[in-house]
Amino acid sequence: MSRPQATARPQNYARLVWLRFARSRLGLAGLGCLVLLLIIVLFGRFLAPHDPDTRFAPFQPPSHWTSAGFVNPIDSGKVDPVTLQPILTTAGAQPVRLGLFVRGHLVAPRDPDGELHLLGTDRFGRDIFSRGLVAARISLGLATIVVTLTTTTGLLLGAIAGYRGGAIDRWLSRLIDFVLAFPQLPLYLALGALIPITLGSGMFLILLIGIMAMLGWAGLAREIRGKTMVLARMDYVRAAIALGATDWRVVYRHIAPNLVSHVLVSFTLTLPAIVLLESFLGFLGLAVKPPLISWGLMLQDAGSFAAIGSYPWILSPVGFVFITVFAFNAVGDALRDAIDPY
Amino acid sequence: MTQSTLTDPVLEVAGLGIGFGARTLVAGAALTIARGETVALVGESGSGKSLTARAIMGLLPRGAALAAGSSIRLAGTELTTLREPALRRLRGNRMAMVFQEPMSSLNPLHTVGAQLVEAICIHQPISRSAAMTRAGELLEEVGLPEPLLKLRQYPHELSGGQRQRVMIAMALSNQPDLLIADEPTTALDVIVQAQILALLKDLQARYAMAVLLITHDLTIVRRHASRVHVMQAGRIVEAGETAAIFATPQHTYTQMLLAAEPSAVAPPFTGSGDPLCEARNLCVDFPARRTGWGAKPADIRVVHAASLAVARGESVGIVGESGSGKTTLGLAMMRLIAAASGEIAFDSTRIDGFDRAAMQPFRRRMQIVLQDPFASLNPRLSVRQIVEEGLIVNGIGSGPADRLRRVRAALDDAGLGEAAMGDILARFPHEFSGGQRQRLSIARALAVEPEFLLLDEPTSALDLSVQAQILALLQRLQRERGLSYLFISHDLKVVRALCQRIIVMKAGAIVEEGAASDILAHPQTEYAARLVRAALDLAA
Numbered sequence: 001m002s003r004p005q006a007t008a009r010p011q012n013y014a015r016l017v018w019l020r021f022a023r024s025r026l027g028l029a030g031l032g033c034l035v036l037l038l039i040i041v042l043f044g045r046f047l048a049p050h051d052p053d054t055r056f057a058p059f060q061p062p063s064h065w066t067s068a069g070f071v072n073p074i075d076s077g078k079v080d081p082v083t084l085q086p087i088l089t090t091a092g093a094q095p096v097r098l099g100l101f102v103r104g105h106l107v108a109p110r111d112p113d114g115e116l117h118l119l120g121t122d123r124f125g126r127d128i129f130s131r132g133l134v135a136a137r138i139s140l141g142l143a144t145i146v147v148t149l150t151t152t153t154g155l156l157l158g159a160i161a162g163y164r165g166g167a168i169d170r171w172l173s174r175l176i177d178f179v180l181a182f183p184q185l186p187l188y189l190a191l192g193a194l195i196p197i198t199l200g201s202g203m204f205l206i207l208l209i210g211i212m213a214m215l216g217w218a219g220l221a222r223e224i225r226g227k228t229m230v231l232a233r234m235d236y237v238r239a240a241i242a243l244g245a246t247d248w249r250v251v252y253r254h255i256a257p258n259l260v261s262h263v264l265v266s267f268t269l270t271l272p273a274i275v276l277l278e279s280f281l282g283f284l285g286l287a288v289k290p291p292l293i294s295w296g297l298m299l300q301d302a303g304s305f306a307a308i309g310s311y312p313w314i315l316s317p318v319g320f321v322f323i324t325v326f327a328f329n330a331v332g333d334a335l336r337d338a339i340d341p342y
Numbered sequence: 343m344t345q346s347t348l349t350d351p352v353l354e355v356a357g358l359g360i361g362f363g364a365r366t367l368v369a370g371a372a373l374t375i376a377r378g379e380t381v382a383l384v385g386e387s388g389s390g391k392s393l394t395a396r397a398i399m400g401l402l403p404r405g406a407a408l409a410a411g412s413s414i415r416l417a418g419t420e421l422t423t424l425r426e427p428a429l430r431r432l433r434g435n436r437m438a439m440v441f442q443e444p445m446s447s448l449n450p451l452h453t454v455g456a457q458l459v460e461a462i463c464i465h466q467p468i469s470r471s472a473a474m475t476r477a478g479e480l481l482e483e484v485g486l487p488e489p490l491l492k493l494r495q496y497p498h499e500l501s502g503g504q505r506q507r508v509m510i511a512m513a514l515s516n517q518p519d520l521l522i523a524d525e526p527t528t529a530l531d532v533i534v535q536a537q538i539l540a541l542l543k544d545l546q547a548r549y550a551m552a553v554l555l556i557t558h559d560l561t562i563v564r565r566h567a568s569r570v571h572v573m574q575a576g577r578i579v580e581a582g583e584t585a586a587i588f589a590t591p592q593h594t595y596t597q598m599l600l601a602a603e604p605s606a607v608a609p610p611f612t613g614s615g616d617p618l619c620e621a622r623n624l625c626v627d628f629p630a631r632r633t634g635w636g637a638k639p640a641d642i643r644v645v646h647a648a649s650l651a652v653a654r655g656e657s658v659g660i661v662g663e664s665g666s667g668k669t670t671l672g673l674a675m676m677r678l679i680a681a682a683s684g685e686i687a688f689d690s691t692r693i694d695g696f697d698r699a700a701m702q703p704f705r706r707r708m709q710i711v712l713q714d715p716f717a718s719l720n721p722r723l724s725v726r727q728i729v730e731e732g733l734i735v736n737g738i739g740s741g742p743a744d745r746l747r748r749v750r751a752a753l754d755d756a757g758l759g760e761a762a763m764g765d766i767l768a769r770f771p772h773e774f775s776g777g778q779r780q781r782l783s784i785a786r787a788l789a790v791e792p793e794f795l796l797l798d799e800p801t802s803a804l805d806l807s808v809q810a811q812i813l814a815l816l817q818r819l820q821r822e823r824g825l826s827y828l829f830i831s832h833d834l835k836v837v838r839a840l841c842q843r844i845i846v847m848k849a850g851a852i853v854e855e856g857a858a859s860d861i862l863a864h865p866q867t868e869y870a871a872r873l874v875r876a877a878l879d880l881a882a
Contacts, residue, residue, distance in 0.1 A: 234717055234720075235712040235713075235714055235717040235718035236717065236718050236719055236720040238673075238678060238710070238712065238718075239710060239712065239718055239783070239786065239787075240720075240731065241678060242676060242678060242705060242708070242709060242710045243705060243706070243709070243731055243732040243735055243736070243786070243790065244701070244702050244705030244706060244732070244735045244736055245731065245735045246698075246735070249735060253720075253723075253731070254720050254723075257720075257722040257723075258720070258721070258722060
């Protein structure tokens with residue numbers, strides 16, 4: 001026992017975490033999805049086959065994949081006897097000729113009048129797939145900003161409450177209770193209604209972010225407070241104080257690094273929750289305003305039962321939300337297992 | 343292997359091997375225990391002694407498996423080929439086990455009586471009321487006062503020692519042939535330890551049980567076992583009569599283990615006697631929590647008017663049971679927790695009223711080494727960062743190069759120098775063993791060149807051989823640097839090896855104080871006498 005592992009090379013922390021993370025297949029799949037999402041956020045307009053605001057015929061069904069390529073169904077001239085909707089067919093329709101790097105898009109119909117609607121079109125005839133790709137930037141950007149705000153606030157207030165204790169802790173804890181006790185959904189709707197309708201879309205977005213951040217930090221703050229209290233009583237903190245370390249040094253050198261793992265996991269698990277919240281508030285009518293596009297806004301159209309019944313593809317933005325939530329949850333879970341390799 | 347012809351062997355283990363995947367954890371272990379005999383299995387942590395016990399009970403952890411050719415016979419029945427239901431009928435019935443941790447081995451949601459009745463009714467066809475009567479008798483037998491009241495109480499209402507008595511009662515409930523006691527007293531205070539061991543001895547005679555006593559404590563072995571098996575790295579390296587092995591150990595490991603037992607007496611104090619660190623009438627309160635609406639209840643006093651002084655180059659030991667306030671007193675003297683009243687002086691300067699900034703120049707002169715080698719080092723910092731921290735916060739050293747030199751010197755002094763360990767500066771605490779971590783803690787303290795060290799049970803989480811090394815290190819450092827130690831421990835043998843003076847604490851107050859040799863030879867108070875007897879008296 002005189003020199004265990006004397007020859008082994010010291011392993012740094014990030015490497016250990018990565019080795020353990022790589023053991024989770026679901027986590028790797030989630031990481032793959034995250035990379036895909038990042039690419040979509042950065043290059044959404046380029047990847048989309050159409051401009052998100054170009055109008056085609058409304059409520060077109062998705063293009064079909066046949067042996068000849070993508071085909072847009074055409075009106076067969078007949079009418080469904082029950083719903084009185086025109087019956088569409090692919091028979092006789094011309095396949096869409098696709099080309100690479102056409103008019104600033106990666107893949108698009110070569111013909112300037114050609115149409116490719118992988119997920120159909122919405123009520124204004126806009127291509128849902130293209131809009132979904134472009135909306136990723138707003139939806140994920142909004143979620144990232146909100147989570148960054150809530151995480152910073154939660155970490156700061158939680159750490160202060162946990163480390164200082166006493167009266168500060170009592171007051172901050174009551175504030176946390178107060179925020180957690182709000183009935184959140186009615187509050188969101190009420191605050192949404194308070195925002196003047198004439199407000200520009202950018203200002204509206206900022207207010208929406210503000211509301212979400214204000215209501216979202218308390219849970220993390222409470223967790224951080226508890227963890228800080230535990231860490232502040234560790235022997236190594238006592239040893240640091242005995243060495244003469246200041247409060248500030250104790251916090252950033254001894255407490256914060258041991259909170260990082262928790263915060264990182266909380267970040268990855270809260271982000272999909274905000275994406276979900278945004279889409280679901282959109283469904284209820286509290287979404288970003290056009291001309292901005294978000295998944296929540298796209299789902300606003302799916303609010304009517306009749307529309308979903310006739311044109312089920314307008315629900316497809318849910319798919320984007322689903323991929324996001326899966327990716328972040330998978331990564332967050334794997335990260336949580338990997339983060340404490342000691 | 344000495345193998346006397348045993349009459350009536352209760353347990354015969356032969357060729358026992360335990361593997362965990364590809365690793366072999368125990369190999370070729372053999373031992374026999376006769377009726378009415380106590381056999382000890384000793385070894386350091388990781389030697390495989392608990393695993394052997396669990397194999398006998400058929401309770402191997404998931405993933406561990408018996409090697410081919412292992413044989414465990416209980417009163418003639420081969421256990422290794424038995425299926426689980428048959429084993430279950432034997433467990434708690436013909437063979438029973440007492441575990442180390444009395445806090446977690448009882449279910450907190452059921453009364454003591456209900457748990458005893460369950461243990462009885464599983465194996466005996468008697469009614470619950472008859473079983474309850476039997477449970478009361480058992481509690482009386484294990485020496486619990488008011489057994490009928492205890493039956494209705496929950497585990498949290500009992501002390502650690504009482505809980506261990508309940509565990510023993512439960513193990514005895516079906517009059518087993520074999521009782522396995524796995525470190526039954528390690529979690530208990532010394533005085534309670536002695537009582538529990540005496541109880542076990544008494545019950546063994548009454549029930550004519552075979553007892554397998556697993557322990558790391560050689561004093562217990564010497565006092566209670568007729569034969570002893572020494573285990574090292576999964577093998578039984580030596581076995582025989584206890585007296586013979588203690589007198590003439592054959593195997594080098596056994597010799598090392600016996601030599602590691604602290605038996606020396608501290609070198610006499612030769613300093614001037616001027617106090618370096620001093621407390622006068624020090625009182626420490628723990629704040630009471632406000633419950634409900636009424637006025638805040640009074641704070642709880644945990645240290646009552648304690649006065650003590652440590653001279654330059656002297657070692658003073660504080661001994662006492664857990665909860666006696668010895669750690670609190672030590673931390674208050676270091677100004678790490680607030681004192682309610684009293685004076686603290688360091689090098690003739692009153693420091694009790696100092697705020698953080700005023701304390702700063704004193705911090706580097708008084709350092710601490712704490713008990714838990716796992717909690718006392720920040721897992722996220724490298725060895726260099728840990729040892730360097732004190733230099734940085736105190737502005738010691740002329741620059742990074744000079745600090746690095748000082749870090750290396752401190753590691754060297756603590757026995758972790760390059761010659762012994764290679765370059766460890768970039769390593770993290772989890773790569774080190776308990777003893778090495780404790781050396782790291784010492785290096786961290788040494789780096790700032792202190793004059794006074796508070797040692798709070800620095801060796802009690804360590805194996806005996808490692809403990810001996812750390813004690814030797816502390817003695818060498820004291821010789822070379824003239825350090826003063828305030829040494830907190832529950833183990834009088836360790837205190838005797840290191841300290842010239844001893845302070846005995848009970849319930850927050852100092853009850854006795856004097857030269858180590860005086861207190862150990864002629865303790866004045868009944869409490870000190872009991873502590874000394876429990877720790878040192880072999881004939882007890």
